[in-house]
Amino acid sequence: MKILTGNDLKSGAVTWWAGNGWSLHVEDAVDVGTDAETILAREEAARRVVSGYAIDAEKTADGVRPAHIKDRIRAVGPTVRLDLSLKPADPAAGNWVI
Amino acid sequence: MVEVQLRFRDDDAVADPAVTVDAFGDQTNAAAVRIEPGDDARDLLPHLERIRLVEVNFPSFGDGRGYSAARILREAGYTGELRAVGDVAVDQLHAMRRCGFDAFAPEHPLDPAHTERAFATWPEVYQATTDDRTPIWKLRHG
Amino acid sequence: MYKYDQYDQAMVDARVAEFRDQVRRRLDGTLPEDKFRPLRLMNGLYLQLHAYMLRVAVPYGTLSSAQMRVLGDIADKYDRGYGHFTTRQNIQYNWIKLEDAPDILADLAKVEMHAIQTSGNCIRNISSDQYAGATADELIDPRPYAELLRQWSSFHPEFSYLPRKFKIAVIASATDRAAMRLHDIGIEIVRNEQGEIGAAFYVGGGMGRTPMIAPCINAFVPLDQLITYSEACLRVYNRYGRRDNKYKARIKILVHELGKDEYTRQVEAEFAHLLSQGIEPPLAELERIKVQFADPAFETGLPDSVDRSDPDFAVWVDRNTAAHRVPGYAIVTISLKPVGGIPGDATADQIRLMADLAKEYSFDELRVTHAQNIVLPHVRKADLYALWTKLDEAGLSTANLDTIGDIIACPGLDYCSLANARSIPVAQKISERFAGREAEIGELKLKISGCINACGHHHAGHIGILGVDRKGTENYQLLLGGSEGADTSLGQITGPGFDEDGIVGAIEKATEVYLANKQGEERFLDTYRRVGMAPFKEAIYG
Numbered sequence: 175m176k177i178l179t180g181n182d183l184k185s186g187a188v189t190w191w192a193g194n195g196w197s198l199h200v201e202d203a204v205d206v207g208t209d210a211e212t213i214l215a216r217e218e219a220a221r222r223v224v225s226g227y228a229i230d231a232e233k234t235a236d237g238v239r240p241a242h243i244k245d246r247i248r249a250v251g252p253t254v255r256l257d258l259s260l261k262p263a264d265p266a267a268g269n270w271v272i
Numbered sequence: 273m274v275e276v277q278l279r280f281r282d283d284d285a286v287a288d289p290a291v292t293v294d295a296f297g298d299q300t301n302a303a304a305v306r307i308e309p310g311d312d313a314r315d316l317l318p319h320l321e322r323i324r325l326v327e328v329n330f331p332s333f334g335d336g337r338g339y340s341a342a343r344i345l346r347e348a349g350y351t352g353e354l355r356a357v358g359d360v361a362v363d364q365l366h367a368m369r370r371c372g373f374d375a376f377a378p379e380h381p382l383d384p385a386h387t388e389r390a391f392a393t394w395p396e397v398y399q400a401t402t403d404d405r406t407p408i409w410k411l412r413h414g
Numbered sequence: 415m416y417k418y419d420q421y422d423q424a425m426v427d428a429r430v431a432e433f434r435d436q437v438r439r440r441l442d443g444t445l446p447e448d449k450f451r452p453l454r455l456m457n458g459l460y461l462q463l464h465a466y467m468l469r470v471a472v473p474y475g476t477l478s479s480a481q482m483r484v485l486g487d488i489a490d491k492y493d494r495g496y497g498h499f500t501t502r503q504n505i506q507y508n509w510i511k512l513e514d515a516p517d518i519l520a521d522l523a524k525v526e527m528h529a530i531q532t533s534g535n536c537i538r539n540i541s542s543d544q545y546a547g548a549t550a551d552e553l554i555d556p557r558p559y560a561e562l563l564r565q566w567s568s569f570h571p572e573f574s575y576l577p578r579k580f581k582i583a584v585i586a587s588a589t590d591r592a593a594m595r596l597h598d599i600g601i602e603i604v605r606n607e608q609g610e611i612g613a614a615f616y617v618g619g620g621m622g623r624t625p626m627i628a629p630c631i632n633a634f635v636p637l638d639q640l641i642t643y644s645e646a647c648l649r650v651y652n653r654y655g656r657r658d659n660k661y662k663a664r665i666k667i668l669v670h671e672l673g674k675d676e677y678t679r680q681v682e683a684e685f686a687h688l689l690s691q692g693i694e695p696p697l698a699e700l701e702r703i704k705v706q707f708a709d710p711a712f713e714t715g716l717p718d719s720v721d722r723s724d725p726d727f728a729v730w731v732d733r734n735t736a737a738h739r740v741p742g743y744a745i746v747t748i749s750l751k752p753v754g755g756i757p758g759d760a761t762a763d764q765i766r767l768m769a770d771l772a773k774e775y776s777f778d779e780l781r782v783t784h785a786q787n788i789v790l791p792h793v794r795k796a797d798l799y800a801l802w803t804k805l806d807e808a809g810l811s812t813a814n815l816d817t818i819g820d821i822i823a824c825p826g827l828d829y830c831s832l833a834n835a836r837s838i839p840v841a842q843k844i845s846e847r848f849a850g851r852e853a854e855i856g857e858l859k860l861k862i863s864g865c866i867n868a869c870g871h872h873h874a875g876h877i878g879i880l881g882v883d884r885k886g887t888e889n890y891q892l893l894l895g896g897s898e899g900a901d902t903s904l905g906q907i908t909g910p911g912f913d914e915d916g917i918v919g920a921i922e923k924a925t926e927v928y929l930a931n932k933q934g935e936e937r938f939l940d941t942y943r944r945v946g947m948a949p950f951k952e953a954i955y956g
Contacts, residue, residue, distance in 0.1 A: 181461055183440075183441070183512065184513050185465070185512070186462075186466035186511060187465060188463075188464055188465075221441070243886065243888070244827060244831075247463065251464060252464070252828035252829055252838075253828055254839060254842070255756075255828075258494055334452060334535070334575055335575065335657055336535075336573070336575025336576060336652055337653055337657075339571065339573075339575070340572055340652050347687070347688075347691055363449070363453055366571075367572075367574055371571050383444070386444075389435065393432050394425070394569070395424045395428055397569075397571075398425070398565045398566060398569060398570075399566060399570055399693065400691070400693045401693075402691075407695075408422075408425075409565075409695035409699045410695075412419070412702065413696050413698045
């Protein structure tokens with residue numbers, strides 16, 4: 175699947191396109207098919223997102239998994255500071271990245 | 273031709289079309305010349321007396337060669353119009369003015385409120401250039 | 415330390431107002447991202463992997479305790495309770511909101527700090543020797559010259575859109591602690607045969623994907639021509655540096671392609687022209703700055719010995735203190751490399767504690783080192799034990815300066831959008847594996863970069879590690895034999911790369927080869943230089 179990610183313009187937080195808005199959680203990401211450019215152009219013009227781009231991902235039993243390690247780290251947070259990640263209570267969050 | 277939006281001169285604007293630096297050497301009657309980023313501004317130094325307008329083109333605002341071209345001309349004593357054209361944004365105006373530009377023809381017109389603020393941003397300057405501003409070190413030591 | 419006068423303060427305040435206006439225009443839609451990006455970068459604001467990152471300048475690495483305290487407060491108020499000290503003596507925060515950035519700059523301006531030109535294609539923060547003004551081995555304190563250059567390079571009207579970033583280092587000691595020859599311009603303050611002080615210019619060094627050691631282009635520029643000569647070096651670069659390829663745009667490529675002699679000729683011609691332009695501040699300005707770097711009120715007649723009865727303390731004294739030029743004082747390095755820790759990170763509380771300790775024990779002064787540690791430059795030897803006790807309670811007493819655990823590491827793929835592989839986990843594993851062997855292995859500078867941009871200085875490590883992306887997985891190349899001191903050299907790649915565990919094993923083998931071949935007091939680097947790559951390769955891949 176193709177999903178969209180970027181950063182919230184004001185806060186800089188990593189966000190994922192959830193179909194009707196941006197989510198902080200990669201599991202909310204939806205397949206945008208061939209609409210990536212249209213959505214990104216609209217959302218960047220509306221200043222809801224900055225530095226947006228489309229990536230490959232797959233739907234797994236654990237949810238949406240970006241194909242590249244960089245985007246998996248973006249989805250979780252720094253692997254060396256999982257206390258600051260979106261899943262601070264999950265000691266296995268780092269394993270998902272690799 | 274793009275309109276000159278800001279001009280800090282009292283003389284009449286030059287209406288002649290600007291020729292390239294290459295063509296300029298051969299066209300002995302031309303009074304206006306256009307410098308592209310890759311041109312050597314020093315090629316014009318033998319002809320400064322008859323030049324009344326130099327346009328310096330900024331195809332992309334991130335290419336800063338035009339700033340050096342401007343200073344080189346002013347340092348050599350050029351007193352005619354020095355016009356920045358192309359991708360000229362409000363946030364570059366102050367530095368361009370300090371390098372000797374006295375006219376601006378941005379490809380996208382600038383908001384006058386923003387341009388006014390841009391020229392008023394810096395109370396002092398650290399460096400000496402050929403403009404009339406006194407650098408901070410001179411203010412400190414007279 | 416340098417104190418702002420009303421002019422310096424007015425300039426920094428103006429910058430805050432300018433950036434506040436630019437952020438407002440970005441948020442209201444007047445300023446699009448492609449135009450805003452270079453402006454925010456010139457104020458140190460990146461968009462990184464997880465959020466905006468703000469890099470705050472620490473000019474020539476020198477801070478007062480009041481400034482250090484504010485750095486800690488910013489970490490709490492606007493970030494997540496910590497900061498990261500960088501290889502260019504700056505500090506960066508990883509979780510900044512765009513909306514907050516102008517307020518942070520305003521907070522910094524209140525203590526004479528800023529983030530001006532800590533990124534972007536302009537002249538960056540000027541780095542220097544972290545022992546400046548304290549060490550016995552320097553000719554003169556290099557920081558007044560760095561401050562003169564700071565003012566000249568700030569908001570320079572001609573040099574804000576250079577082909578690429580531009581880094582300057584200024585030193586005044588033959589023991590180069592600032593990697594001077596790996597900078598775009600390295601300046602060494604020297605004395606000539608007539609006994610006059612001047613500046614030797616080394617131009618065209620750098621790391622990145624094409625590492626180069628800067629050649630000397632002028633062995634003696636008189637001090638009253640320092641700015642004019644710098645301007646000439648920059649103008650030639652601004653006009654002729656390559657702009658067609660970002661990876662060939664640094665001045666090292668220009669100097670390399672023109673040849674040192676031709677580049678020098680062009681600089682000298684431009685210099686001859688600029689001498690007539692009256693752009694050089696008078697020497698009185700340098701004197702005005704120098705006065706502010708005068709010695710603190712050192713006491714005389716202090717005892718020069720240290721009570722070494724506590725063995726842990728004695729190890730730390732031997733490892734983390736250096737000779738001060740004034741008897742009875744020592745230079746202390748606080749390691750930000752605890753075993754298994756994140757190199758260069760410090761919590762807000764640790765930052766404030768170091769500020770307090772500087773006030774109590776070091777004449778109100780701290781330094782940031784390019785190796786991502788903190789220095790208290792002027793500590794009475796009689797106070798060392800009390801200082802060490804307080805550092806120890808805060809987890810800041812690691813005795814590993816310049817050893818294998820004192821690793822330089824870039825933020826890597828955990829934080830950086832340019833990285834290809836993570837650096838920090840590798841640093842953590844190495845530091846854990848070799849903990850306790852500092853005395854056995856001795857001086858060994860290990861440096862890790864998570865991509866070819868080399869922010870972790872891997873080319874200059876006695877052991878260097880370069881993280882690469884091999885078909886979507888992290889892979890690490892090993893380099894041996896680099897150095898960034900007076901004997902600057904570039905490391906050589908050993909061979910095929912390793913995974914995260916494999917690289918730690920390969921380093922273990924490299925240290926075994928060193929220990930087996932070491933003669934007398936040789937360091938790892940000395941042994942490598944004597945025996946060459948072959949035995950290391952054999953042990954690692956054989």
